[in-house]
Amino acid sequence: MILPNTVLESNCACEAEHEIAEALAPAGLRLRLERGQRIFRAGDAVRGVYVIAEGSVRVWLAGCMGEPLNSRIAGVGAVLGLHSALCAQVQLFEAEAVEPIEFIFVETAEVQRVLRQYPELCMKAMQRMCAEVEKTGTRHEAMSRCTKSECVLHQACTGRC
Secondary structure: OOEOOOOOOOOOOOHHHHHHHHHHHHHOEEEEEOOOOEEEOOOOEOOEEEEEEEOOEEEEEEOOOOOEEEEEEEOOOOEEOHHHHHOOOEOOOEEEEOOOEEEEEEEHHHHHHHHHHOHHHHHHHHHHHHHHHHHHHHHHHHHHHOOOOOOHHHHHHOOOO
């Protein structure tokens, strides 16, 4: 279902993310998904970013057996897939509606156009991406120091990683 774009009432704690969402929303297409439907899967080709306009989404990194790692709930104002879209990568995470949601899909070319139009916003997007990469690196470093017997990831994979 396609719905008109409107200004977002954000419950996102990150002011920069809300600014990015506000700037991107007019350039996108508003869509609806039902509870349990996937927005994207890890490994999917990147087509753009997803701005949550209503409802909440569970976002996670999938382990080697498909189990969710680093799960979080993203609400109104969250911008999903920005890092992947700007780096021309495949989706790194999985995202699924935990309730009926509305989101605004913005194609990668439009994301790049908006960020070129607003250099200050572009810098905020880069800072946000750097913070995400740093957090992911810290988690990965902690996981790489563990032994198979004490690591949840290794236990879940039963040695197949």
